[in-house]
Every structure is written in C-alpha cells, then in structure tokens.
Amino acid sequence: MPTTPHAQTERDTENRILEPLYAEVLRRNPGETEFHQAVQEVLETLGPVLTRRPELVDARIIERVCEPERQLIFRVPWSDDSGDVRVNRGFRVEFNSALGPYKGGLRFHPSVNLGIVKFLGFEQIFKNALTGMPIGGGKGGSDFDPKGCSDAEVMRFCQSFMTELHRHLGEYTDVPAGDIGVGGREIGYLFGQYKRITNRYESGVLTGKGVGWGGAQARTEATGYGCVLFTSEMLRSRGADLDGRRVVVSGSGNVALYAIEKAQQLGARVISCSDSDGYVVDDKGIDVELLKDIKETGRGRVADYARERGQDARFVSGGGIWELPCEVALPCATQNELTSADAVHLVRNGVLAVAEGANMPTTPEAVRILQEADVAFAPGKAANAGGVATSALEMQQNASRDSWSFGHTEDRLAAIMRHIHDSCHDTAERYGTPGNYVVGANIAGFEVVAEAMLAQGLI
Template identity: 55%
Template sequence: MNVNKLMAELEAKHPGEVEYLQAVREVLESIEEVYNQNPQFESAKIIERMVEPDRIFMFKVPWTDDEGNVHVNLGYRVQFNNAIGPYKGGLRFHPSVNLSILKFLGFEQIFKNALTTLPMGGAKGGSDFNPKGRSDAEIMRFCQSFMLELWKHIGPETDVPAGDIGVGGREIGFLYGMYKKLASENTGVLTGKGINWGGSLIRPEATGFGATYFAQEMLATKGMSFAGKRVALSGFGNVAWGAALKVTELGGKVVTISGPDGYILDEDGISGEKIDYLLELRASNQDIVEPYAKKFPNAKFFAGKRPWEVKVDVAMPCATQNELGKEDAEALVKNGCVCVAEGANMPCTPEAIEVLQQNKILFAPGKAVNAGGVATSGLEMTQNSMKLSWSREEVDARLQQIMKNIHEACVKHGTEKDGYVNYVKGANIAGFLKVANAMLDQGIL
C-alpha cells in the first residue's frame, strides 16, 4: 500500500471533503506497516473497499413550522461497512452537517465499533436541520418527515441509528414513534431510547463515563490515577456531563467547560449541583456557557477562547472535530499536562497530535476513548433482543470492562520500541484487523 498514492486518488474522487480525507489518512498511515505485511489484504483490495461507503442515502426533508411556513432540509444516511454486524452510528442534527463530516464520522465508526468487540458495523447520518430554538411540535414534525424517508433503509438487524449532536432522547422518541407506525413493528431499531420503552440505563452518560474509564487506564500505565488531578473539559453536552460526573467520582477536579461563546474556569471544581446545571444549560436551547459564570460567581468566563490555556493535568476535548490545534497542544505541554483523551470525534488536529506524541504525552484518539457511547448502545441492542433490562450497576460494569479491553488492545498494537504507547496506531490497527479479516472471510462484495 502506498498511502500518498491512495490519498491522491481519493482526493481526486472526493475533492473538498476535508474531514473525511483527514480521517482516512490518519488510519492509512497507522496501518501501513501491518497492511504491507499481509499480502492477502492487498490482493483483496481491502483498503480500497474499506474507504468507500457501501452506500449513501441523501434525501429532502420538508417540514412545517408553527406559523405554517414550509422548510426543506437535507437528510443523509451513510452506511459504511457491515462486515462484523448491522450498520451502527448516530444521527446528527446541526447546521454544519454535510457529506464530508458524515463520511468522516461513519469511517471512524467502523473502527470504533470494532474495538468494542460487539457485532456492529459502521454508519452515520443526520441533517443540516438546527433544533435550537424550535418548539417540541416543530421538532416532532421534522423527525417524522425525516423518518418517512429513512425507515425503508434501517432495521434491528440491518442498520440501527442512535443519537448524536442535536439528537437526544426527545428526538429519538419522535423518530422511533414514526418508525414504529410505518414499519408496523416494535423492535430495537434505534438506541438511546427512553428507559420506559426499551432504553438502557446510563446510556446518556455512557460516552463520558467510558472516556473517563479509558483515561483512567492511560494514567495507570504511569502509576497515576484521577485522584487529585485537575481536568479540563470542553463542551457541555452529554459527553462533558458524563465525564464531569465520573472524574469527580474518581477524585479528580473538573475546572473547565466550554461552548461556542468561550469557556468557563471554575477553580472550585465543577461538581454536584454545578454538573446538574450543565443539563439545564443544554436544555435551555441556548448554545452558550456564559450563564454558568453568572449563576456561580466564583467562576470566570473567557469569551471567544478555548480552555486549553489553563494549567491542568488531564485534558479531555469533548465538543467537536478539530477544536484543539497545534498552539493549544503546545500550551498543554508547557503547562505540564500528562494526558489528553479525545472525548469527541477527532477533536485534535493532526498538527496537535504530532506535538503531543513528540513530547511523549499520553494521547488517545476518539475512536478508542469515546467508544463507551456506542458500546452501551450495543448493550441496549442486546437487552432489546433478549427482551430484558439490566440494572445500572450491570451496565456500568460491562461498560468499564469494554473500555479496559479496548485499552489493552491499543497497548498491544501501539507500544513502540521505547515503551511509549502510540494509542492512535494501536486503536487503528486493532480495529482494522478485526474488520479486514471479516471482509476476507466473506469474499469480494
């Protein structure tokens, strides 16, 4: 495999799809050595088949607002790879949604899902619809229109969507209600469902919990733990909320959260009622964190800035892609940060990752760190198929074991000669080998 040649061909076929091409390059560079050691992969053109989605559905979503005005959004579903199980991946409702972002997320999902060891393939979908400021009735009508097209392409053994940015329990409820009506069946076709009708306990917190469990394993390789550590989080959605809860439980102090408007520094620690307030902020339909500083006067708000300038031991970017750049990474290194764990999907730029790895900082990518969300979705699918429900403790214990297993796989495939663990390489190789070998077993499809 010649990475530069393959990337040049992809860039010619998919010009301008920056996020997708970035994600593919990262994986190809990580697995190049292993790939070239296994000629059966080359003869079956595994990479050429893996980097292209199985199929992409793109459709219009017309809906009516409360004033009777008609709007038209775009809807997407990218079914990327189902070699190890049904397509699985979230739906994102956000104005930034486009095909490049969904292809990047779907491609990442292949390896993330493989790392969980659960039988789930990779997919992603969503719309450029913005739920912010919309009434429940407007969101219901949009979700029903969206599902009117999507339902034909999904199913409990075919493709199981979940939530993502802009798609929480409310949206999943509206989507599932329409699916159930159209398909005339009550099955586990969506995850992130309400606990009263097939959902799993701790699913909302799972991505943040899992990210914290993974970071805990990273710290343990250096004989450290979260106890007494200062932790910077970005974002203030489900991932940051779950991470704040679990970091605090493990003895760490969360000192930052952030939004598009800037970041909050709270030297007293973001715990207890302050973590609960994150839920209120997110539910307020205002995509800002400044109100936190007004409610808790000891906190400071820094407009238009990111939290990576704060002196912390652990940084967990939990917001969105490419939010932590080279200068941010240099600031973290300068301030003595020992661990950076990606709670979001690809939040660190390639230049930032290079800085962190050159300085031998513990760094792990989102496909490993934030796999706890989809892992718990997989556990929800299992509970649905068995027609039973596990306790909070059972789900949490299974999640913690899955994250520990993912960490072990990353260490196995990513440990370099000097002992430094290249978690990017380890995660990509472990996920790739599982999917590639399944593809070989199933023939040329």
Template identity: 60%
Template sequence: MLTNEYVKRVYDQVQKRDGDQPEFLQAVYEVLDTLQPVIAKHPEYEANGVLERLVEPERVIKFRVAWVDDAGKVQVNRGYRIQFNSAIGPYKGGLRFHPTVNEGVIKFLGFEQILKNSLTTLPMGGGKGGSDFNPKGKSDAEVMRFCQAFMTELCRHIGQFTDVPAGDINVGGREIGYLFGQYKRIRDEYSGVLTGKGLEFGGSLARTEATGYGLCYYTQEALRVLKNDSFAGKTVVISGSGNVAIYATEKAQQLGAKVVTASDSNGYVYDPDGIKLDVVKQIKEVERGRIKEYAERVPGAEYHEGCAGVWTVPCDIALPCATQNEINEESAKALVAGGCKVVCEGANMPSTPEAIEVYKSNGLLYGPAKAANAGGVAVSGLEMSQNSYRLSWTFEETDAKLKSIMESIVAASLAAAKEYGEEGDLMAGANIAGFVKVANAMVAQGVL
C-alpha cells in the same frame, strides 16, 4: 508520511474522488498512515482490495426533509445516512443534527465508526447519519415535526438487523423518542431499531452516561498501565457542556479529579473551585441555555468569550468533548505550556494532525477518539442485546460491562501497537486493532 506504495495509491484515489471533503481526508490519512506496517505484513489485504473497499462507503443515502414550522412556513433540510461497512455486523452509528452537517462530515464520522465499533468487540458495522437541521431555538413541536419528516424517509433504509442509528450532537432523548415513534407508526413494528431510547420503551440504563463515563474509564486505565497513575488529585480541563462533557465531568469528579472548565460554541467558564455539575445540568439539560449563565450563578467563576481559550487553562489532563478539530497546533502548545500530560478525546476527531504531533513530540499520553469515546456505542450495542432478549440490565450491570469494554480497548490497542513496532502508541494501536478484525472479515466474505 505515506511510504507504502499500496497505501499511497489508495489515498491518492481518495484525494481525487473526495478532495472537497477535508474532514474525511484527514480521518483516512491518519488511519492509513498507522496501518502501513500491517499492510506490509499482510499481502492478502492488497490482493483482496481491502483498503480500496474500506475507504468507499457501501451506500450513501441523501434525501430531502420538508417540514412545517410553527409559523406555518415550509422548511427544507438535507438528510444523510451513510452505511459504510457491514463486515462484522449491521451498520451502527449516530445521527447528528447541526448546521455544519454535510456529506464529508458524515463520511468522516462513519469511517471512524467502523474501527470504533470493531474495538468494542461487539458485532457492529460502521455507519453515520444526520441533517443540517438545527434544533436550537426550535419548539418541541417543530423538533417533533422535523424528526417525523426525517424518519419518514430514513425508515426505508434501516432496521434492527440492517442499520441501527443512535444519537449524536443535538440528538438526545427527545429526538430519539420522536424518531422511534414515527418508525413504529410507519413500519407497524416494535423493534430495537434505534438506541438511546427512553427507559420506558426499550432504552438501557447507563446509556446517557456511557460516552462520558467510558472516556474516563479508558483514561483511568491508560494512566494505570502506562503511567502507574490515576485521576486522583488531578486538575482536568473539559470542553463542551453537552452529554459527553457533563458525564465525563461527573465520572472524573467521582474518580477524585477537579474539573475546572465547561464550554459551548460561544465561550467557556473557569471555576477554580471545581465545576458545580448540578448548575451545568440545570442550564444545559433543563433550560437549554448558554454556559455563560454558569458564571452569573456561581460566585468566583469566570466566563470568557471564545471557546478556544479553554485550552490555555493550566491542567494535568485535557478531555476535549465538544466537536471535531477544536484543538489546533496553537492550542496543543498552550496545553503543554500549562502542564498538561494527558489528552484523551471524548469528541470525534477533536485534534488536528498538527495538534497530535505536538502531543507526541512532548511525550503526552494521547488517547484517540475512536478508542476513548467508544463507550457510547458500546452501551448502544448492549442496548441492542437487551432489546433482543426483551429484558433490562441494572445500571450496575451495564456500567460494569462498559468499564470492562473500555479497559479491554486499552489492552487491545497496546497489544496491537507492540506487535507492529509501535509500542505504547495508543493511536496506532487503536487503528490497527480495529482494522485487523474488519479486514479479516472482509477477506473471508469475498469481494463485495
């Protein structure tokens, strides 16, 4: 409930301007709601119009992407890059290629990215981009031509000291390689303008694993601090079967848990003996197939149509790693009924507000996405550092830095929550800790 007059005024303005962007409105409301005690304590934020400026992107770039498919037919997609806030560093955030991409989706992701990047303690502002292009079912040559056309326009808006994109849904090593190659060809420079690059041309060890591993480091630390517990011996339900889900599964298994599910947009598989990760990697990373093939290859595994059913599987810990708003109120109640005690988010905003209310009212440990899935952008920031130094750290060095960052996010969130009367609330704490750093920088730099 918004009760602070300044906060209400700002949200009303967002509703009037962006009423057709539900994901963005959802993200803004959640953040503003938790920031009310901070705003009440710091009148300088209102005096300097911090909230009005925070919810309005510094720059919105929208462009046509024309390319030719294998049949020789011209295809046209829309491209986006939203440079949201640069108060603490160059814009940083992924590129998403998916049919659902539109301006509202990119705005919600970019807004979340501001606070997520702030939480990592690395000097990175918030941005996001992408296209409604769908790489699924396309040949490598078609993906290459699309990426080259996309970068031909994007390259004029980015740079290693201005805006450093990374990958997101459907933008992995293949796509980043094509994008980087086109940037290099047009700009005639070899710089760290993209992260998630191949190891042969400036990438970082542990970047592929970073978001999934970071999610588990965060969850493990939150369990330790708040519950005096760990992953050991727990049953874990994970949604998705992309990069985040695969490496969250890998790390959870290493930490002693049994992960029993994986899913994609068609349905989910349940393996009571524990997910065989080598099979998932073969299907998804090598063959680019569908998760139902897992049940055809692994005896005892079950495939179920419809991905929402994954939340009906009994578990101790749930790690949603697929997409936004994948857990609604009904799914959240199913998790509680199945014995779930912990929900930490690997996808961006995977829980609806109603689902979050179910978590809180039932006493679940809840780790919000902007904190729990910050591992990917954290290692992206570390990749930027390695590129600047012209060196590479070992996997062990990078992984240790990642683990330290995720643990520090838990500590900072809990400290901020306690300071503003929300003790133990990881969601409020993450929003507050991320915001205060950015807000103070915005005040110090004047009205821009």
C-alpha cells in the same frame, strides 16, 4: 536516527500502496476535507500491517474499507409553527457491515454535509470494531438546526426525516442513535414515527431510547464515562491515576457533562468547560449537578452557570480554554477544536494525558506535538467508544426483552473500555510503537474488520 531496513520496508510499502490509494480517495471525494483527514490519519499508520500481511493488499481491503457500501441523500420537507414550509437535506452513510448491522448516530446541525457524515462513518467502522461487539459502521444526520425550534417543530422535522429513512433501517440492517443535536427528545419522535409507519414495535432499530420504553440504563452517561475510564487506564499504564488531577473539559453537552461527572467521581478536579460563547473557570471544581440542571433542564449556557455559581466561578468570552494549566485535557466539543497552538500551551503547562471525547477534535499537527512531548494521547475511536458500546448493550437487552440495572450496565461498560485500552496498548507494542494509541487503535480496529471481510469474500 538512521532508518532501519525494517522501517525502510514499511516506508516503501506506504509509498507504493498507500499514497496512490489516498490520492484516489481525494479524486473520488472532492471537497470532503474532514473525510480526507480521517482517511489519511488511518492510512498513515497501516504500513506495518501491509508489510506483514500482503494478502490484505492482494484483496484490496483498504480500498474497500474507504468506499461506503451505501450513501443516502434525501430531501426533508417540514412546516414550522407559522405554517411556512422548510426544506433540509438528510444523510445516511452505511459504511461497512462486515461485523454486523450498520451502527452510528444521527447528527442534526447546520454544519452537516456529506463529507462530515462520511468522516464520522469512517471513524465509526474502527471504533465499533474496537468494542468487540457485533456492529458495523455507519453515520447520518441533517443540516437541520434544532436550536431555537419548538418541540412541535422538532417533532414535525423528525417525522419527515424518518418517513424517508425508515425503509433503510432495521435491527439487523441499520441501527441509528443520537449525536450532536439528537437527544432523547429527537430519538422519541424518530422511534414513534418508525413504529407508526412499520406497524412494528422493533425496539432494536434505534438506541438512546428512554429507559421506560426499551432504553438502556447508563446510555446517557456512557460516552463521557467511557472517555474518563479509558483515560484512567491510560494513566494506570504509566503508573499514575486521576486522583487529585486538574482537568479541563471542552464542551458542555452530553459527553462533556458526564466526563466531568465521572472524572470527579474518580477524584479529579474539573476546573473548566465551555460552549460556543466561551468558557467558565471554577477553581474549586465544577458543580456538575448545577451544570446539568442548567444545560439539560434549562437548555442554558455556561455563562448562566457562572452567574448562578457566584464568586467561585468566572466566565471568559471567546476561546482559549486550552491555555488553562491542567494535567488532563478532554476535548469533548467538536472536530478540529484543539489546534497546534493549543497543544503547545498544554505541553508547556505540563499536561500528562489528552483523550478525545468528541470525534476527531484534535488536529493532526496537534496530535504530533502531543506525541513528541510524550503526552499520553487517546484518539476518539478508542476513547469515546463507550457510547456506541452501550448502544450495543441496549440492542442486546432489546433482543432478549430484558432490562438491566444501571450498575450492571456500567460494569459492562467499564469492562469494554478496559478491553479497548488493552487492545490498543498491546497492538501498539506488537507493531513496535509502544504507547502510541493512535497506531494501536487504528491497527487493532482495522485487523478485526479486515479478517471479517476476507472471510466473507468479495464484499
């Protein structure tokens, strides 16, 4: 197809502005491959915006968005149950506060490094903007691994971590939440230490708290539920729905569990989920209550699910979950888990929609393959924004000293996910790429942040 003059103008803008900018990101952030990938994925969609709005170029908005406002790295010493001293590294990247206090989770996992935290924080800027809530973007964590640690060891680590981090937090400054490796137990220990050090019961300084002490109903379910609600809206825009669809979900943590639950509430049949050991196949549909009992109560593995489920389920060691035939795929495990080879399998097996429950779980080449096959594809910054949206609702409840019912919070979540879907869908159409949710999400989120940054001067 020949290049139109308008398309050529946009390409010229990308070559003139975006390519040197990306080269500068690479130079200033060496070795941070996940961050490079996240930045490139956003930049390659912004040419049309810059062509139409040269004032954003003059104000160097993109350069400022790509540079965190603050990067914190600190030592976390703690003692294990044997009395031996351990030392980990803590991170908090406060990326952008144009829309509100920094908001984003803490991840405790051996893979955590500055590049991963920056990739997550960068994504969080646009994800939070899409929710329509007054929250900026940030992310943090540590290379501490809670797996195999006793509760007392986790408590001592969290107390040491918060002893350093607390000076940078506040309900109007920076509000962390949970992520991989940071659940209700860890949030409780972190909040307790914050309260102890500051002598303030500042409920809004952390989200993901227990319902009995400032937490929000439906926060645990929100990311998984939101991903499925976005998928449902995406299918609806194509004249389809989830009812009767065969669904595969990767992962078996918090996001995956509640994506499975909500998908089956909407009539889908989820036939598989996974963990780092392999995946389980249950053609009758995953028994989500049994799976939650194994994962949340027993901290077990999906292989345990297969054993307890009996003849209805089988465990497959190793990878290959995306080779299973399905109509909807929900990658809910970790970054870059769904490769180009996986995308080819999904397309061959007739997948209709892929929505990212995790952060950047689909490689760029896999995204391209899915889009070229006209598969509805939802990027994580849109599809998994339900978690942070409900965290913002928790902040609202804390600020007003209120407590909402599960049903009320879930209704608010559903309305927010519809808003995010419609914003991405309509923005993609407005910029001449109908059905491209990657373009729609990136531009819609960027425009909101850019407007705030222009209004606030040189920040």
